[in-house]
Amino acid sequence: MIESCLKTCWLRSLTILLFVVTTGLVCNFAQGQSSQLGAVQDAVVSSDLKAVKLYGAGGLGLDHYQSGFFVSAEGHILTVWSTVLDVSEIFAVASDGRRLKAQIVGIDPNLELAVLKADQPPPAFFSLDEAEVASVGDRILAVSNLFGIAAGNEMSSFQKGVVMTITDLKARRGNFQSVYQGPALIIDAMSNNPGAAGGALISLDGKLLGILGKELRDTSANIWINYALPVSQFKQSVQSIISGKTIARTTSIRKVADRPATLATLGVVLIPNILNKTPAYVDLVQPNSRAAKAGLQSDDLILFVNSQRVSSQSTLVEELSYLDRGDQVVLLVQRGAELREVVIRP
């Protein structure tokens, strides 16, 4: 009787011991998680507050969503400049689920970035001044709404990765149809997916390192490249767009010229204007016209006229109407992957 009791006690204590050892091990592993891989949950929570899900134009095989993040307390949003933004009103869904209306403040065609402004202040924002510089080998997180997985107040998607190299995108010119030719952070996170462009690249402690670039494919190898533009490449441009906003001219104080310039006087025919936002693609250039002499070609996409952004054919026509027929017209056009300045002289 006593013997069996002792046996039970012994077994019980053994069980308890085993239990303690097992839970200890499990706890150890759980704790080990932070030490071995780094705790990134704080970074995740803080950076998700700064992320936005953007919705705009799409259809016909083009996605109508992309990613962005707040860069000012006033609600400025940094994203990539794409067809998604070709609407008069862009919707920006903040991390708290608020559906904000946003408008383009300015774009940088060389970087293919756009700065928007939401009609309400953000929950949080990345300060470009506090951004950090990434080096090769650094661990990173890519924050985006790729595939449009998240909606409303749902969290953006987070992917892990490493900066594999920092190189000029120019190095692959001819294969990658990229307008941006400067240095890029090449990462191994699978960030190059629909909707991911404009997302934030952050360090494991939540510091901004860059912005996820537009989808880019090597045409010869059919390989998509995962990359981000480092903050140093766009900080100045973005800050000047933000500050320039206050001195931006409004259309109301501008006057239509007495002898306004028109597409016909320049000798330019655009593609049929069938949408509100038909892009200003050149269909053909009249031979021996001023435009032809300046070297404008068919299939050129007109982005700027005399430093004013051209978001559609109608804005081009409007901008031209402020110019006199005799004025010099400076166009910034995109031809293939290149940007070119075309000066149409009187």
Place this chain on the structure above:
Amino acid sequence: MKRMLLTWNKEFYRILAITLLVTVSSALQFSNSIVAAEPPTVPSDVLDAQSQRVAVMRRAAAATVAVFGLDGGGGGSGVLISPDGYALTNYHVSSACGDHMRCGLDDGRMYDAVIVGVDAVGDVSLIKLLGRDDFPIAPMGDSSQVRVGQWCFSAGNPFGLASNRQPSVSLGLISGVNRYQYPAGTILEYADCIQTDAAVNPGNSGGPLFNMAGEVIGINGRCSFEKRGRINVGVGYAITINQIKSFLGMLQSGRLLDHATLGATVTTDESGRVVISNILSSSDAYRRGLRYGDEVVGFADREVNTTNTFKNILGTLPKDLRVPIQIRREGKPQTLLVRLAGVHTAKDLNKIVAMGLDGQPDEPKPKGKPGDPKPGEPKPGEPKPGEPTPKGPKLGENESNEAEKETSDKAPEVDPDTGKLLPGVPDKKLVESMLELRTGFSNYYFNRLKRGQIAEQLTSLGDLSTVSSMKLKGKLVGEATRVDILVNGEQMDITVGSRRSQYKGDISDIIAERRFGSLAAAVRAFKELLQVGPEKIGESIYLGKLPVYAGQSTQLKDQVWMDTIETLWYDSRVRFSWDDNSKQISLIEIFGDDGTDPAEVYLDRYKQFTVDQRSYTLPSRLRLQYGTEIAMVVDVEEIELGQSVVDAAKPASASGSPEKSPIEKPAEENPSVDSSEGKSDDGSTRNEGSKDDGKDENHD
């Protein structure tokens, strides 16, 4: 000229080889000297962390299963969750592999496996590996604790790589939680799922997603694919293990399971509140008081603040659960306990599963290349299940014979000395003995097995097989009012105070009356169950483990999961639920006509009753309830059984009745009971079977 070129080439390569050799060896020397001069120092905590991780992953890999079809086709993953071989995988894996699977483990061995239960809507299947009772298992974690930014790893058989059976492991980050991925038709819905950038490729389907403690937090089954073809693009989805836990007790029943619907829809109103936008008047939700315009703030123990959250929660729940829904009406909060109906009719569900995933009858499938979208699947660009590529036709009857012939031509399957199957040869006989196909079931074998186990448990309450009538004497709880319930054959009497109600005939009419008669009907069902067991009371099926609302907390987490058997009983359906620990029936629900509340009778406070010197363990408290409204609670003080009741209460009807005779017989002698068991198993319809049994029990 040609020869010269060749010679030159040879010479060239010889020179090249020598050059290379020299270069490599000098490079090695060079690097050796570096290593010797400056050995790399890795901090010991990093090395410790690494060895911990290696240990966790090794244990996790041991429980990871590579799932193949019998002919080596199909190809997915799974994870073992019990030492006797139960493993989880995807429905779209088990469907492609067939009911008899071959499973490889990390130890390099192949095992036979058989399908158990199927949740096609949730894309989950339970399978059972055979041949061992000490399989390595992976513990299940708590996926509600999973947060974005935590580390995780996937394990499985991507691209069918595990030809040596050893799983591939891939580290990743939790990219998102509470994700919703739309179903393909009405099945393969991923609600409230986990998103990860751990590599999830075709073939990983059905495999586990682990947290860094080596606990299963999800079952990988889906990826977002786009332009790159059917390979991982950093976005994989896993069904949460918590969702699977809700289904697990039912998956073991071998049934085709269904997901839940509320019978109402929700929408977001202009102020951002989630409100009921439509409700079926025939739904339980309507009967519990849910109305158009009610604001929903909580559902199944979780907070609701968007329609997406609501959809996510609902998508993870099985049919037949009773869950609380917290609403606000005119600012006043209230909680309703709602019984959830199924998304499909049993017939539709059966059809969907029988059709297979290509939208064609589940028969040989065409060969597919990776990257080829399959017919009936979402178009490229839309997320779709990470389906393994079938490598060969799925096994039908004819193919099975052919395959057998083929293998027997090539190599002997049986050891000529021992007569046993050689290692690595599928044991078709064994699997066939554990595989029973029947409408409404993925494998009826497991349903029958469970019912047999439950029938055994019932005998512990005391032998009532010879009892013909039962009388419970007691009073209303907290009152002096006497309550007597007598059941004798088809007769059901209940006397409350001085008022006596007598019932006979259709059970559904008694239930529809919503009066005390239901209590007598439940006592009759209880008596008949104890008398003849679950196999003969009517046509019974084992539903699995269902949560039972005990009457206090409406929270799902406070409900006890109980084994439940459903029986077609006369013109009604009866569910008996019992507690695993006490082995006592805790709830009898009688369902009458569709669209009416079932009568619920809770049986509580079991104690020893001594009747005619025999001891029985029977409930001393009965509570009758409709929905959450309690109709009456009775304390049972005395129980009378068999002929004594017949003699005392109804001498007239007892005279000339043959009921008395079997009671006088010894209990062991009851051959007619056995023979009627055979009869009801013969596939007679449920009603007929139960009526016959009823007669047996009365006139035996």
